[in-house]
Amino acid sequence: MISAEKLKILVESAKFDVSCSSSGSSRKNKGGIGNASMGGICHSFTQDGRCISLLKILMTNNCVYDCAYCLSRRSNDFPRAIATPDEICELTMEFYKRNYIEGLFLSSAVYKNPDYTMELLLETVIKLRKLYGFHGYIHLKGIPGADQKLIMRAGEFVDRMSFNLELPTEKSLRLLAPQKTKKSILTPISFLHGEKDADRSKKSRFLPAGQTTQMIVGASPERDGQILNLTQALYKKYALKRVYYSSFVPTTNSALLPTVPAGLLREHRLYQADWLIRFYGFSVGELISENENLSKDYDPKCAWALKHPELFPVDVNTAPLEMLIRIPGIGVKSAYKIISARRYGRLSITDFERMKIALKRAIHFITFSGKFFGSIKENMIERALKSLDNSKNYEQLSLFSNSEINTSVLTGEL
Amino acid sequence: MIYLIDGSVDGIFTALYNAYQTKTFPTAVVNGDIQLDLCDETVEIQTNKSKADKVFRKLKTILLHGELDKIYTALKSGDECKYTVIFNYLKKTVNENKCISDKFSDTDVFNFDKLVSRVLLEAHRFKGFIRFSKTESGIYYAKYFPDNDVNTLILPHFISRYKSMPFIIHDINHDVISAHFNGKTKTVYKKINPLYVKDEFQSLFKTYYDTVYIKERKNERLMKNFMPKRYHKNLPEKDELSGI
Numbered sequence A: 001m002i003s004a005e006k007l008k009i010l011v012e013s014a015k016f017d018v019s020c021s022s023s024g025s026s027r028k029n030k031g032g033i034g035n036a037s038m039g040g041i042c043h044s045f046t047q048d049g050r051c052i053s054l055l056k057i058l059m060t061n062n063c064v065y066d067c068a069y070c071l072s073r074r075s076n077d078f079p080r081a082i083a084t085p086d087e088i089c090e091l092t093m094e095f096y097k098r099n100y101i102e103g104l105f106l107s108s109a110v111y112k113n114p115d116y117t118m119e120l121l122l123e124t125v126i127k128l129r130k131l132y133g134f135h136g137y138i139h140l141k142g143i144p145g146a147d148q149k150l151i152m153r154a155g156e157f158v159d160r161m162s163f164n165l166e167l168p169t170e171k172s173l174r175l176l177a178p179q180k181t182k183k184s185i186l187t188p189i190s191f192l193h194g195e196k197d198a199d200r201s202k203k204s205r206f207l208p209a210g211q212t213t214q215m216i217v218g219a220s221p222e223r224d225g226q227i228l229n230l231t232q233a234l235y236k237k238y239a240l241k242r243v244y245y246s247s248f249v250p251t252t253n254s255a256l257l258p259t260v261p262a263g264l265l266r267e268h269r270l271y272q273a274d275w276l277i278r279f280y281g282f283s284v285g286e287l288i289s290e291n292e293n294l295s296k297d298y299d300p301k302c303a304w305a306l307k308h309p310e311l312f313p314v315d316v317n318t319a320p321l322e323m324l325i326r327i328p329g330i331g332v333k334s335a336y337k338i339i340s341a342r343r344y345g346r347l348s349i350t351d352f353e354r355m356k357i358a359l360k361r362a363i364h365f366i367t368f369s370g371k372f373f374g375s376i377k378e379n380m381i382e383r384a385l386k387s388l389d390n391s392k393n394y395e396q397l398s399l400f401s402n403s404e405i406n407t408s409v410l411t412g413e414l
Numbered sequence B: 001m002i003y004l005i006d007g008s009v010d011g012i013f014t015a016l017y018n019a020y021q022t023k024t025f026p027t028a029v030v031n032g033d034i035q036l037d038l039c040d041e042t043v044e045i046q047t048n049k050s051k052a053d054k055v056f057r058k059l060k061t062i063l064l065h066g067e068l069d070k071i072y073t074a075l076k077s078g079d080e081c082k083y084t085v086i087f088n089y090l091k092k093t094v095n096e097n098k099c100i101s102d103k104f105s106d107t108d109v110f111n112f113d114k115l116v117s118r119v120l121l122e123a124h125r126f127k128g129f130i131r132f133s134k135t136e137s138g139i140y141y142a143k144y145f146p147d148n149d150v151n152t153l154i155l156p157h158f159i160s161r162y163k164s165m166p167f168i169i170h171d172i173n174h175d176v177i178s179a180h181f182n183g184k185t186k187t188v189y190k191k192i193n194p195l196y197v198k199d200e201f202q203s204l205f206k207t208y209y210d211t212v213y214i215k216e217r218k219n220e221r222l223m224k225n226f227m228p229k230r231y232h233k234n235l236p237e238k239d240e241l242s243g244i
């Protein structure tokens, strides 16, 4: 069994990978242990408020590469460890049987060379599936530059794979992650996407939960607009399931990097915008232009609505769903509630109160069969909305976190 | 006027039958064994199978597919007001003589929907928060303390997940115990002393838990929002097992 000491080292270096989701797969238990749950399940919440769904661990943190932002980089004097495939398999099984986790998120530093590392990862997941009879969720991080055959084979055994983009541009990669190129990251993403596309007929046993990726935000100079355009392109071109943003935290003292953390507000705003793109029918162009950053004062939907006074107020008794979800403060869930309830008759402001639909933001943008209850003057609306946005507390998040807005990261109620 | 019922679904249906027959409707419906304020006028409802069946058949013709099940889910709630909430919702449904389950602007519908959602939310949470310990005999045992009686709601999930692995799920708050051995499952409502099982993986998981978060972003309040404190005594990673 893996020692607590080794576990610590291998988890310490894995924890900055944001993705933890176990959703998107409905793998069945075929006579062993485990299955996957389509919606994902959180088993615990860490002290920074993130969901623990998967056992997030590295095969090894022994790296031949030298990425400036990474604790595991070769030039860093740091405790190193390497796990055996059996240690990983055993730990996964034992944790899973006790219902601590939903599955495994296995990643690795580049040990010796990309192929060697990828082989080690592949051996582990095959063992876990075949020898240990594990049918739970597996998310495998791919190693850029590894042999394509190894990467494709892994796709047959795991639910999800991710190659992390790391940084938004080739230029920043060259500076901060000199051994990685955009091509070495995008090529496997594209191959996996092609294979999954071709596999669609066969009940999608190949990577049932698709691919995700992650970018570090705030370690390099790119603007939010640029990052979001890239995100949108990734969703369109490779059908990625999620793009994760990891707000930069200085852990190494590299001269190439900022000395202050990028802060959670920026990451938070990017997630909000990302959510609007995926579920609310917004295009990046509507929200932001290439060289802009998202507003610090308002969430991106509010910011958009303030720029479009000609579209508001919207009448909640007649507006179609697509417009209801564009109202600041109204999420998809509330919009569906409105649609359901108004089939029984016209809705008034008291109906909204009864349905517990938050009116604080929405009130300035809606009418109830012509009746308006919000502020008319634009600067008053702005002031009211600003006072509602709790994001100013973000820099001191640990002291003044606001649950409502944090939950919105997970549920997307904007 | 307050109706006293026996807490069963047939009890509620009989109460409904009674109310329509006498054309007087109660302000509250409660389980007969709770203490009551003496100034309230009370009517004791004797559960009657044939009256209940009539109401059931009527509801079956009105309610849309799946809505009937929600009554049973609502009954699993730990909320004391649940009988009144269910009663009022059914009364309104019968009055309207159509399924109004998505008329959320109606207080009775809204309250019923909330009651059901709370139960389902807790059931979903415990699919994650249940913790098994391996006993010496190789059986995986989990005890927990839910607000609602969710044992039978979460059971199917664990059966399809663990298949041949023998396990027991024990709800200490409602004295429900479900056991799954050799492909067979049984649930009993009975007071049984909880087991205390020491399992070496508990501390390994705690190590994992204490390592995996980002120290610079510590945020206990957020953690507790997602994982309320009352659930912690069940979780080895929170190290609050001593209370059991």
Ligand code: SF4
Binding pocket: A063, A064, A065, A066, A067, A070, A071, A072, A073, A074, A108, A109, A110, A177
């Ligand atoms: S490849 Fe770069 S990011 Fe990955 S472990 Fe090595 S140094 Fe860190």
